[in-house]
Amino acid sequence: MFLTARCNLKCTYCGGSIEESIMPPEITYRLDELVEFISQDSSPSIAFYGGEPLLRADLMMKIMDSVEAEHFILQTNGLLLHKVDVNYLRKFSTILVSIDGRQEVTDHYRGGVYDRVIRNVRWVRKVGYEGELIARMVATEKTDIYSDVLHLLSIPQFSHVHWQIDAVWSPDSLWRDFTAWVKKYNSGISRLASYFISRLKEGEVLGIVPFLGVLKAILFQENMKPPCGSGIDSFAITTDGRIVACPVCADMPWNQCGDIATHYRKLMKVYMVEPCLSCEYSFACGGRCLFFNRERLWGDEGFRLVCSTARHLIEEMMELTPEILKLSEQGMVELNEFYYPKFNNTTEIIP
Ligand code: SF4
């Protein structure tokens, strides 16, 4: 749910606060309406995002006092984490902190925040938070996926690393040569896959979310379409109480599912469309992302390029699968470790 549309940063690829034409800056519905809506779900997971949700840490803690949830999840830029009461912090199953990898990449796109984010991430662990702590990257032109993921994995406070490619709704001027970057990115993914399997042979499962999520689909034949669950079993509540399938395009007509007065079971569902339905990779890709599947902001060629990154990553994981099965037979790894995520923790799986 959107706790606020305001943000205290203005990152290059995002631009900061959500425009008022899309939703009001602050929540306009009553807390009891929210409590009533959520009570219709017997085991809800509630994710707080925005804008920057911790600008309304007061409201977040009030909501956590008022609703029963199986999981609380927080997506934050990390700058205000130290303002959260420790007793509430410990209630989260997953905290996703935005950081783009190495300091120079993070500071370039996010405006010099790297040191403050790292300080707060250390504090979160120091005060006893034991849940998942996911470093969430935006992969863009300066990203070297191999180096940036390895850098974040080397920070012991993070349990996992996840990323999304800054594609399709990225500001026009941000990319100079997306085609060339995709080539470099795909070869970085191959390198990362080799590193992943080499560590696996030593008995260590690295917390690389896109790898684990795809391996879950391959090994357990379980995936959602889209993997984030948007429009099927995951919905976003806007600050004015509308229910939308996907939080990033709250103004799109196809994205409107109802409002908090609508009974949970009567919400409109939003489904994937072709070409992803009949694609041979959809068993693992799940169409990547509802917005990407339904809009063609970068045209067919842009779709093909982004889609090629999903295919490449899936092929790499398929190639690793026989080795992983062998390692599991030898008792080097537990297959269950690839059952990730164990619940919808808002990671989109396919970058
Ligand atoms: S690989 Fe491409 S076409 Fe296939 S499901 Fe994914 S995004 Fe859709």
Ligand code: SF4
């Ligand atoms: S992956 Fe796509 S559909 Fe899912 S939440 Fe993100 S933008 Fe929305």
